[in-house]
Amino acid sequence: MKHYLFRRVENRKEKREHVCEQCQHRGISPHMVPIEEQKIPAMLVLSILMLYTALGGVLMSHLEPWSFFTSFYWSFITMTTVGFGDLMPRRDQYMYLILSYIILGLAITTMCIDLVGVQYIRKIHYFGRKIQDARSALAVVGGKVLNFFLNAFIAL
Incomplete structure (x- = not known):
């Protein structure tokens, strides 16, 4: 098919x-x-996501009294919507800038996850169709045909 x-x-x-x-x-x-x-390489998508997270690390290390790695951690946890709540921006004067970063970052993260996910789902469906086509295949082990066992295994 x-x-x-x-x-x-x-x-x-x-x-x-x-x-x-x-x-x-x-x-x-x-x-x-x-x-x-068009196929987009998964490494390109991952690179975009990591660069945006690093940008958040640089931004937050300048806006808050955090190190770059602490800011990167906050950015990653926020962009992946895990949100442990252990780090929170405290300066109110930058709240609109931080909210803009978060909203744009969530859109980028969702897009990246969707692009990679669609490609892997297509591969899974491709292999699933190949397994369906393999139902009529005969397996010969030790001179015996294992067609019955193969069909029973695929039916599970």
């Missing part, structure tokens, strides 16, 4: 591609053209 991501093309003859029944029920037809999917 192959799945395709398509966009509609009108008044053009295109090469017909195979579309599975599940995709046909969703309205995807062979007259559509595949859209190339």
